[in-house]
Amino acid sequence: MTQSPTISLCMIVKNEETFLQQCLESVHPLIDEIIIVDTGSTDQTIKISKNFQARIFHYDWDDHFANARNTGLQQATGDWILWLDADEQIDYHKIEELRQTLQQTDAAVLSLPIINYISDTLEDSHNQAYLYHQPRLFRNHQHIQFIHRIHETLDIPNPVTVEYLDIPIYHFGYITEVNKQKKKADRNKRLLMKDYNKPNHSPWIEYHLASEFYREQDYQKAFEFINQSLLQFLLALKKPPALLYKLKYDILLRTNSLDQALIGIEKAIQLYPDYVDLHFYKGCLLFEQGDYSEALDCFNRCLELGDHHPHYLILKGVGSDKALEYKKACLNKLKIEDK
Secondary structure, three states: OOOOOOEEEEEEEOOOOOOHHHHHHHHOOOOOEEEEEEOOOOOOHHHHHHHOOOEEEEOOOOOOHHHHHHHHHOOOOOOEEEEOOOOEEEOHHHHHHHHHHHHHOOOOEEEEEEEEEOOOOHHHOOOOEEEEEEEEEEEOOOOOEEEOOOOOEEEOOOOOOEEEOOOOEEEOOOOHHHHHHHOHHHHHHHHHHHHHOOOOOOOHHHHHHHHHHHHOOOHHHHHHHHHHHHHHHHHOOOOOOHHHHHHHHHHHHHOOOHHHHHHHHHHHHHHOOOOHHHHHHHHHHHHHOOOHHHHHHHHHHHHHHOOOOOOOOEEOOOOOHHHHHHHHHHHHHOOOOOO
16 A cells, blocks of 8 residues: 655744634644744744644744745655645645545646635625635655745746646635735735835736735726836736736726727737636626627637636636626627527
């Protein structure tokens, strides 16, 4: 019988008593050790961690998330490393499926769908969510490390095989009431501005600043930063990532800048013809302008594409129920019976 590979859970935390218990309970049957890097908790975080026999390492915060995460990676002894945030939970019902995958896969990295809830309160958390895949499990001792001060990502060397799984992680950190309690927006903007003021910084900095102002509904600043990001990618002769266009046309739709948006979204769709969110936004723009026939075509295209796109950031439902609702509205406007 093949021996199951061991798994180290690596986390960085600070004052996470609200969510940490649920997080660790969701994944406890799967993992063999817990590595907690604490950056200065003053609540019950340490006590909760000790209840799960976690190995705790105190870290002097240096405004650099990647540095803190890499400190935890250095302590991991498992065959695989799983990284989570305290305000995340893995789907408990998929634990056995994940365990079997680890025994059978030849991949070095496993990418899991992250469901980011974006409602105002925890009670309404299941009404609005974004989906995207992110590498969350990787083999230890493969020289894989985190990079970037904030919105840190794994620097995965080539050639490395990445396998995409349908085992979701639920993330509650973008819910408005949680964001306000933890003052995430102020912290994030402060750290992002440190890099923004450096010459030759990555265009991703502008994107993340745009996202912060978008969440605060400061759409003017968000639009300025997203356009800066797009421009910097183009000046570097790089194709701007799809989610930049998603954010841009989301802002234009919310600010009722319909004519301006329709001109540009066609070009974005040419770059990313299978990105369901862009077709959905185009349909919404046309619907608001009263072009119900063209809008209907867009929503039919959304339903054809569906919601499962591991390489894109997807608003949950734009390839299913949200598109269907708009389709029915278009048919109603056109006085066509929906058979």
